[in-house]
Amino acid sequence: MRKLLCTVLALVLALTACAALAEDNTLVIYSPNSDTEVENIIPAFEAATGITVELLSMGTGECVTRIDSEKDNPQADVMWGGMNYGVYVQHPDLWADYTSPNEALIDEGYRQKDIHAYSNSNLSGSGCLIVNKTLAGEMGIEIKGYADLLKPELKGKIASGDPTKSSSAWAELTNMLLVMGDEPYDEKAWDYVAQFVEQLDGIQLDSSSAIYKGVADGEYVVGVSYEDPCINMLASGADVYVVYPEEGAVWLPAATAIVKGAPHEAAAQAFIDFQLSDEGQSIYANLTTRAVNSTLPLGNEFMKPFSEINVVYEDIPYCAEHKTEWQARYAEIRDKR
Secondary structure: OHHHHHHHHHHHHHHHHHHHHHHHOEEEEEEOOOHHHHHHHHHHHHHHHOOEEEEEEOOHHHHHHHHHHOOOOOOOOEEEEEEOHHHHHHOHHHEEOOOOHHHHHOOHHHOOOOOOOOEEEEEEEOOEEEEEHHHHHHHOOOOOOHHHHHOHHHOOOEEOEOOOOOHHHHHHHHHHHHHOOOOOOOHHHHHHHHHHHHHHOOOOEOOHHHHHHHHHOOOOOEEEEOHHHHHHHHHOOOOEEEEOOOOOEEEEEEEEEEEOOOOOHHHHHHHHHHHHOHHHHHHHHOOOOEEOOOOOOOOOOOOOOHHHOOEEOOOHHHHHHOHHHHHHHHHHHHHHO
16 A cells, blocks of 8 residues: 555656646746737747747736736736836736846846846837828928927828827827927926827827828828837838937837746746847847847848937836826826817
8 A cells, every 4th residue: 555655646746747847838928019029039939948938919008907917826927028117116016026147148227226027128119200101292291200290281190099098109208208398308398298189180099000000001191109010111111111200219128027926937037038148139139129238230221220310218217107197197188189
């Protein structure tokens, strides 16, 4: 009997070890990221590590809401993209601390310092306008920046999202507030926002993709968007061109966070390690986002180097602290028109 019990115990332990190994070979990701990032990063990570990724694509807000609703029984291991200081401040209890050894490979300004609950992996350009080349040409309009969006003939012909609902539209709002006043985030900048909302003529799109696709399809003359999908549209041969506002364009770090209590924590850590490695950063440098390791050259011919753009830097904590207030103010402006 004792021998039988030992045999059964050994079998149970073996099965448990196999199950653990199987779990370690799986990674569940919630992500709002574009197809371009997904199609390049995920297969490379799987090939490099042997870990199988289960990806659920959804908006940033839905990712956070779902992770919060599952916090007593986490289903996701990682939130990839859409993660930033503001999300952390609003939901600090949802994330596990982790500092990758590959942090040393990236630019010092993007390394973790006081907060270790997420890792910056790439840069997303929030100040980016996409213009329908044919329509703008027919109208005789040249668009160089935000000020040009107030031209009377563009009223009702601008595609934009709602910063109270969309993370990309929120990033565009903070970019406007940074550069369109005499001082960052001052009343003159808010005056510009009010005029811009009037120019929208009630058009506020629910989907980020509806903005750049609508411009490419000729539904709108110009769209207020972000760099990644706009460059993809340009590279695909769409009838568009891309404008980085002459007043200034912001690049915000996009991050990855491990969910607290993640079922596959080791695999989640491996995913962050891969993104910050030379291999992972080289992939980003060849996409339509930018690497946080600036020593790597851009590999996409359609992307302008920073030397040709008026790059400005957002006060990320300040904007995060004022997010609720500014979203409410924007909603008031929107609803009054």
